[in-house]
Amino acid sequence: MTIWVPSIEHMSGPRYRAIAQAIGDAITSGELAPDDKLPPQRRLADALGVTVGTVTRGYAEAEQRGWVSARVGSGTYVKQRGPARVFGGQPATQADDDTIDLSLSLPPPHPLREQAMSTALSALSTSADALRRSVAYSSSQGSDHHRAALSQWLTRLGMPLNAEELLITQGGQHGISLTLGTLLRPGELVAADALTYPGAISAAQQAHLKVVAIPFDQDGMCMEALEAQCARQPPRLIYLTPDQNNPTGLCLSEARRGQLVAIARRYDIWLLEDGVQYLPVEQRGTPLYQLAPERTLFVFSTAKVLAGGLRMGVLRAPPALLERLAAALRAQSWMVPPLMVDVVCHWVSQPSAHELLAWQTQELAARQQIVTDHLAGYSLSRQPNGSNVWLTLPDGVRALELCERLHQQGVKVTSAEPFCVGSAPAPQAVRICIGAAADQTALKRALAILRASLEQPPLATATV
Numbered sequence: 001m002t003i004w005v006p007s008i009e010h011m012s013g014p015r016y017r018a019i020a021q022a023i024g025d026a027i028t029s030g031e032l033a034p035d036d037k038l039p040p041q042r043r044l045a046d047a048l049g050v051t052v053g054t055v056t057r058g059y060a061e062a063e064q065r066g067w068v069s070a071r072v073g074s075g076t077y078v079k080q081r082g083p084a085r086v087f088g089g090q091p092a093t094q095a096d097d098d099t100i101d102l103s104l105s106l107p108p109p110h111p112l113r114e115q116a117m118s119t120a121l122s123a124l125s126t127s128a129d130a131l132r133r134s135v136a137y138s139s140s141q142g143s144d145h146h147r148a149a150l151s152q153w154l155t156r157l158g159m160p161l162n163a164e165e166l167l168i169t170q171g172g173q174h175g176i177s178l179t180l181g182t183l184l185r186p187g188e189l190v191a192a193d194a195l196t197y198p199g200a201i202s203a204a205q206q207a208h209l210k211v212v213a214i215p216f217d218q219d220g221m222c223m224e225a226l227e228a229q230c231a232r233q234p235p236r237l238i239y240l241t242p243d244q245n246n247p248t249g250l251c252l253s254e255a256r257r258g259q260l261v262a263i264a265r266r267y268d269i270w271l272l273e274d275g276v277q278y279l280p281v282e283q284r285g286t287p288l289y290q291l292a293p294e295r296t297l298f299v300f301s302t303a304k305v306l307a308g309g310l311r312m313g314v315l316r317a318p319p320a321l322l323e324r325l326a327a328a329l330r331a332q333s334w335m336v337p338p339l340m341v342d343v344v345c346h347w348v349s350q351p352s353a354h355e356l357l358a359w360q361t362q363e364l365a366a367r368q369q370i371v372t373d374h375l376a377g378y379s380l381s382r383q384p385n386g387s388n389v390w391l392t393l394p395d396g397v398r399a400l401e402l403c404e405r406l407h408q409q410g411v412k413v414t415s416a417e418p419f420c421v422g423s424a425p426a427p428q429a430v431r432i433c434i435g436a437a438a439d440q441t442a443l444k445r446a447l448a449i450l451r452a453s454l455e456q457p458p459l460a461t462a463t464v
Contacts (some may be wrong), residue, residue, distance in 0.1 A: 003039040005047045012210040014423045019058030024067050027078055038076040052371060100446040103412040105387055106308060106436040108363045112356045113307050116139050120346040134339035141322060141332040142168030149345040150314055158281030167315045167325050168336045171420040172276040172301035175315040177203040179272055179297050184209055184236050191235035193221055197246045198418040200239050213421035220252030223259040223441040230267045236272040243284045244277045246417050247431040248390040249382040254285055261292040278304045280361055280385055294318050300343055305357055312344050361385050367434040367443055375448035387435035392430040405453050411446045
């Protein structure tokens with residue numbers, strides 16, 4: 001029987017990650033079915049022209065994402081019909097009841113989220129205007145009414161944006177994919193921090209783009225390294241999360257924001273600014289879309305401030321690009337469902353939206369203090385009101401081993417692997433999503449398990 005051999009030539013990044021992604025794509029498309037056995041690693045290595053170690057690492061990556069399982073003495077088998085685990089995590093609703101899942105960056109649970117949703121749906125069900133909009137076609141850019149309401153809300157959040165420069169999207173991920181697919185051609189170069197949001201990496205791979213890693217330090221992306229890359233081969237676009245890098249939480253300094261804009265103008269590079277990871281306005285820097293409005297696209301969504309299930313966001317773009325972006329959205333889905341946008345617009349018009357965000361800001365600060373108390377003495381990177389913590393592991397502790405040990409004890413975190421751009425080795429570190437815990441008690445329990453695991457001799461004395 002002919003073995004399954006994926007096509008990975010068009011994929012950028014390390015070969016092992018391309019193999020893992022190809023497995024996930026084949027499961028999603030139905031090319032690989034549940035309980036199908038993957039080819040023996042040596043046979044697939046020969047077919048792809050890579051080393052056995054590369055295939056082994058690719059299978060391990062696919063297993064970490066939950067797509068396959070290795071059976072001792074038998075081989076590696078497909079677990080499910082589609083990749084339920086995305087970017088190294090698993091939706092909280094699918095976790096075991098006794099599992100504390102800190103692998104996905106989620107807003108802290110609060111009953112007000114469900115209450116606000118119920119209120120919005122009830123109000124819209126009796127609104128003639130909303131019902132009329134819900135059954136009618138809308139502009140691909142979004143209606144004037146909706147964009148004006150969202151502009152007012154974003155301005156109240158400290159993100160002043162004009163309604164005329166907004167395009168409504170189906171979430172932040174959609175905004176990233178829409179931008180990359182519209183502005184770049186296959187084979188063109190995207191630059192990003194050496195550790196960055198896996199959704200951006202995936203979107204670039206889906207668009208057949210090459211992604212290059214730019215080193216960073218405590219002040220964010222290193223401009224000298226970016227300048228050197230531009231001298232060799234300028235990227236067509238630079239993707240950044242400047243206020244709170246995902247996963248490290250680092251903020252791009254004001255000085256480097258100015259340097260970045262100067263480089264982008266000198267080499268005619270687009271800037272894609274991701275602001276989905278929300279922070280209070282006093283903790284943010286100057287938006288890139290204000291420093292370089294003519295070349296900056298800004299992505300925001302409701303996922304981290306209202307509810308991830310809403311799947312609604314906005315894309316701010318220079319006016320000259322809006323028609324191209326709207327045409328691309330029209331080709332994909334024609335429009336964002338007006339009913340979903342109405343839900344968001346009603347929600348953010350109510351005092352409960354401000355109340356919820358104020359509570360979330362205080363709650364995340366309290367959770368960050370819990371991290372400080374439980375992980376004192378360890379190397380941590382985060383923002384005071386951020387929802388993520390980046391833990392650099394002590395010497396001798398391996399991230400994948402730690403993740404597996406924690407998983408066995410009912411705690412999930414994410415290793416550095418999914419965040420890596422390019423072929424550089426992943427650092428020995430883990431991302432802890434403190435907002436995902438059900439409450440502070442669950443977070444304390446998870447962190448106690450984490451600290452105990454870090455201090456266990458078998459990990460602390462591991463040899464390479």
